Amino acid sequence: MSERGRQPSPCVRQCCLDGDECLGCGRLMSEILQWANASDTQQLQIIALATERRARRQQRMAGR
Template identity: 45%
Template sequence: MSAANDSPCIRQCCLNQDDVCMGCFRTLDNILKWTAYSAAMRQQVLAECAARKAGQPRVILNRSGTDHDLK
């Protein structure tokens, strides 16, 4: 993000079963309310996003390069 009002959206939006975007890791509620959040709240949301991202399994191509294995 380059400015305080910028969204952390990376344009890879896809919600999982918990309504968490797999691109930016915000919840649907966070996405909808982003522009109303204070700078402090945005920083809290970004910290939560980083924690969600760190907890996600990595997708790695298997040796054939055709299928994906979760690690």
């Protein structure tokens, strides 16, 4: 059994879904639901993926 994660939630309290992705923190709905039971490693992976999504969205917005 893996230890539950200890990472602070990446939630920035700007929750607004665009399809399956939160525009505030960049997490997918499945990642948001998984967060509380995710291991530390899983939480770090979720944070990394969300950070990449936010960066890609910012690049797309800057190119408009």
